[in-house]
Amino acid sequence: MGLTISKEEVAELPLEIFAGKIVVVDHESKVKNAVADLLKHSKIGFDTETKPAFKRGQVHKVALIQLSTIDVCYLFRLNKIGYPDELDEIICNPDIKKIGLSLRDDFAAIRKRSDKKPQNFIDLQSFVDEYGIVDNGLQRIYAILFGKKISKNQRLSNWEANNLTEAQKNYAAMDAWACLRIYNHLISNGSK
Numbered sequence: 001m002g003l004t005i006s007k008e009e010v011a012e013l014p015l016e017i018f019a020g021k022i023v024v025v026d027h028e029s030k031v032k033n034a035v036a037d038l039l040k041h042s043k044i045g046f047d048t049e050t051k052p053a054f055k056r057g058q059v060h061k062v063a064l065i066q067l068s069t070i071d072v073c074y075l076f077r078l079n080k081i082g083y084p085d086e087l088d089e090i091i092c093n094p095d096i097k098k099i100g101l102s103l104r105d106d107f108a109a110i111r112k113r114s115d116k117k118p119q120n121f122i123d124l125q126s127f128v129d130e131y132g133i134v135d136n137g138l139q140r141i142y143a144i145l146f147g148k149k150i151s152k153n154q155r156l157s158n159w160e161a162n163n164l165t166e167a168q169k170n171y172a173a174m175d176a177w178a179c180l181r182i183y184n185h186l187i188s189n190g191s192k
Helices: 007-012 028-038 085-091 103-111 124-131 138-146 166-189
Strands: 021-025 043-050 062-068 072-077 097-100 121-123
Touching: 007 138, 021 028, 021 166, 028 072, 028 085, 043 103, 043 166, 062 103, 062 166, 072 166, 097 166, 103 121, 121 124, 124 138, 124 166, 138 166
Parallel strands: 021 072, 043 097, 097 121
Antiparallel strands: 043 062, 062 072
């Protein structure tokens, strides 16, 4: 039988806190330095956020791309800066592994902003299967491996707000960082 955890068991766990630095990239002048730092890393965590649609037929473009190293998470506010060409230096870079979860939706969202093909992505939903983990949601995978829960309270918040709240920033950073942490843990400690 594979590794699994119930919602009730997750609810009892202590809350994980992102202790790294969060850099909000909300102006074109900040893009170059963020991308330059990310290009120094061979693997990074990845996630996106989109303003939720509560009406039938309403669709929003991806508002935020999160790219995280172990120490720093960059929050690219696409609703403010558009999709800078420099982002493709990361997203399309075959030498940098991008680790995310449920990437099909993320790729569809990115395609609405860029016509370039994302490269060298690892989707944890299928990757964790090789380690006997049955649950494939981020919160449950993280709970199984680290005994802590990730808050999902901000998931349906307004990602196009003029200013992101501290709770939104922490939530967004946590999701990308957790993907990288899970991957690093499995490849260094796990056995296939």
